[in-house]
Amino acid sequence: MTTQVQYVRLWAKTIVVLAFPATVITFLFLNMSAVIEPRVHMVFFTYERPGLLPVLLLAAISGAALWALLRAAPQAVRRLHKSRVADQMAGMEREIADLQAEIDHPAAASVAR
Numbered sequence: 001m002t003t004q005v006q007y008v009r010l011w012a013k014t015i016v017v018l019a020f021p022a023t024v025i026t027f028l029f030l031n032m033s034a035v036i037e038p039r040v041h042m043v044f045f046t047y048e049r050p051g052l053l054p055v056l057l058l059a060a061i062s063g064a065a066l067w068a069l070l071r072a073a074p075q076a077v078r079r080l081h082k083s084r085v086a087d088q089m090a091g092m093e094r095e096i097a098d099l100q101a102e103i104d105h106p107a108a109a110s111v112a113r
Contacts, residue, residue, distance in 0.1 A: 028053065
């Protein structure tokens, strides 16, 4: 990778790191006094004329939590499956080694039992 490409990548990452917080802070500043006029009915709560930011914050946190759960569940199932297959393979390898030892040295295998 050339130095110029590394410089461009570093510049792009710097812009993203600086632009994202600036965008969030600007959004929060512009919407501090915003309200939602009708009632907002959530699953457990009902708000009368709630502020926009608490509603958005609640929606964002619940969405992030749901995303994390939906992402973690298949990964956990995949890991459990891999460990089960690895255990089965280890058992089969031990069994093959025992059978190979029995074939190579039949007298020693019968004495060991």
